[in-house]
Amino acid sequence: MNCAAVVCGDTTIAIDCGIGFTDEDGAELVHPDFSWLHAQRESLRAIVITHGHEDHIGGLPYFLKKVRVPVYAPPYAVALIEDRLAEHRIKGVDLRVSPAGAREQIGSISVERFAVHHSIADATGLILDTPVGTVVHTGDFKIETDPCEGQRFDRARLQEVGSQGVRLLLSDSTGAEVEGRSRIERDAEVALEKWIARSPNRVVVATFSSNAFRLRAALRIAREQGRKVCLLGMSVNKHTEVARALGLIPPIDSLLIPPGEVSALPRSQVLILAAGTQGERASGLTRLARDEHSRLHLDAGDTVIFSSRIIPGNELGVRDVINRFERRGIEVITRDEHPEVHASGHGSREEQRTMIQILRPEAFVPVHGTHHHQRRHLELAAEEGIRQTQLVENGSVLELTRDALRIVDTVPVGRIYIDGMQPIPEEVIAERRAMGSGGVVTVLLSLKDGRLQQFPRVLSWGVFGASNRDRVERKIAEHVRDRLKGRRFAGPAEAEEASIEVARRFLVHNHRKRPLIVADVNGET
Numbered sequence: 001m002n003c004a005a006v007v008c009g010d011t012t013i014a015i016d017c018g019i020g021f022t023d024e025d026g027a028e029l030v031h032p033d034f035s036w037l038h039a040q041r042e043s044l045r046a047i048v049i050t051h052g053h054e055d056h057i058g059g060l061p062y063f064l065k066k067v068r069v070p071v072y073a074p075p076y077a078v079a080l081i082e083d084r085l086a087e088h089r090i091k092g093v094d095l096r097v098s099p100a101g102a103r104e105q106i107g108s109i110s111v112e113r114f115a116v117h118h119s120i121a122d123a124t125g126l127i128l129d130t131p132v133g134t135v136v137h138t139g140d141f142k143i144e145t146d147p148c149e150g151q152r153f154d155r156a157r158l159q160e161v162g163s164q165g166v167r168l169l170l171s172d173s174t175g176a177e178v179e180g181r182s183r184i185e186r187d188a189e190v191a192l193e194k195w196i197a198r199s200p201n202r203v204v205v206a207t208f209s210s211n212a213f214r215l216r217a218a219l220r221i222a223r224e225q226g227r228k229v230c231l232l233g234m235s236v237n238k239h240t241e242v243a244r245a246l247g248l249i250p251p252i253d254s255l256l257i258p259p260g261e262v263s264a265l266p267r268s269q270v271l272i273l274a275a276g277t278q279g280e281r282a283s284g285l286t287r288l289a290r291d292e293h294s295r296l297h298l299d300a301g302d303t304v305i306f307s308s309r310i311i312p313g314n315e316l317g318v319r320d321v322i323n324r325f326e327r328r329g330i331e332v333i334t335r336d337e338h339p340e341v342h343a344s345g346h347g348s349r350e351e352q353r354t355m356i357q358i359l360r361p362e363a364f365v366p367v368h369g370t371h372h373h374q375r376r377h378l379e380l381a382a383e384e385g386i387r388q389t390q391l392v393e394n395g396s397v398l399e400l401t402r403d404a405l406r407i408v409d410t411v412p413v414g415r416i417y418i419d420g421m422q423p424i425p426e427e428v429i430a431e432r433r434a435m436g437s438g439g440v441v442t443v444l445l446s447l448k449d450g451r452l453q454q455f456p457r458v459l460s461w462g463v464f465g466a467s468n469r470d471r472v473e474r475k476i477a478e479h480v481r482d483r484l485k486g487r488r489f490a491g492p493a494e495a496e497e498a499s500i501e502v503a504r505r506f507l508v509h510n511h512r513k514r515p516l517i518v519a520d521v522n523g524e525t
């Protein structure tokens, strides 16, 4: 969930506005708490988007619901942002197309874009011209030795900027643990071609749908090997449509078949292009693995190629999907055994080193990736002789002057969990955690003239097994009755509070359990 602010005189610009994916506490996604940035609305002139990945654009609807500012983004990202804003029914956003090479004067900062190689089309980095010198933000990048069509890296421009002097470089740290260079996109394409050619029956290529280069490769290979293509899932359809509209993918209409027509074709003439490589429960790929898809079925002897990596945290889900395929006799090809089937979008150490060598910055701050990645990246900068370096945390305020770089403050930051396109309030998260870990007990009371009227009713979920649930519920109710009878309550809230406390002590003392306890008074008080 990348989001950074650059403040210079009377101008603030935000760089990227991303989300993270999570299933914590029943959330679908998480975005940064934008409160601080929203409070800068007077000076905030624009949000500048480096590229269209969700961890860079996904937070825009949530940000723009509160504060409207112009958004500058490269063409591929613009198409995705438009779609996302429409989904949230947000209209009238000042969304400006800003391709690599464009230069915009935003308040007191001049912003120039340069093209970088990455696993999405139109990825860019930023050259910020400020009164204290040039600041370069790489965005997410890799440097390919043999780029495929449509991939561009503006090395000459960066060399020029480097020779004129760079005050500060902010560089993508994601690949800092990987020695050498990253695998190039072309090699992943060659590997896909080989594995598809070797597959006698249906082939599923599962990949990140935002990588139009990979989609284009799979489509070309299918055409050349006489296979029709079924696009499985909303995101693959969306990205194919955007890539088609921007001319990244040649016409493919004659190649495509809907899921319902797959079974009518000989198995050797089918390629299914699917997203959902992370074991997501609702994805088309997971449903294929569970054989729960309404119109598509795989059989023993078919092949599934994971042209992807497992994002840390998703291992169990992905392994489950793989096991389900394999149990049914479906061959699975993954990066674990065949590393050549996927190419990362992030450069490894030698590419990170090249970026530093091209720009020769006076100061260096690693960004993107975890603290550990950033630390490794910092070592690399030190090896390259950069003396002013700084590690930052979320919320760090970094001051850059003509000769110094230091952390001067921190601003509050946090995480906002989203469920059903709305933030989940903190109290709901707390309740979900309590319910999820301990179950729920409810105590229903009725009062008359402030006194307990009837025998309390206790219901529980997720606390006791069926064999003793009724008995324990009855015990809790008796205990609440015994402790509260005779007491006079000023109002329902006081009675609820007292009964919760009594039930809580009872459960801790007798059962060592700490469920979420709720009480409700009904009837006349």
Ligand SMILES: [Zn+2]
Binding pocket: 051, 053, 118, 120, 140, 345
């Ligand atoms: Zn990215």
Ligand SMILES: [Zn+2]
Binding pocket: 002, 053, 055, 056, 140, 368
């Ligand atoms: Zn990213």
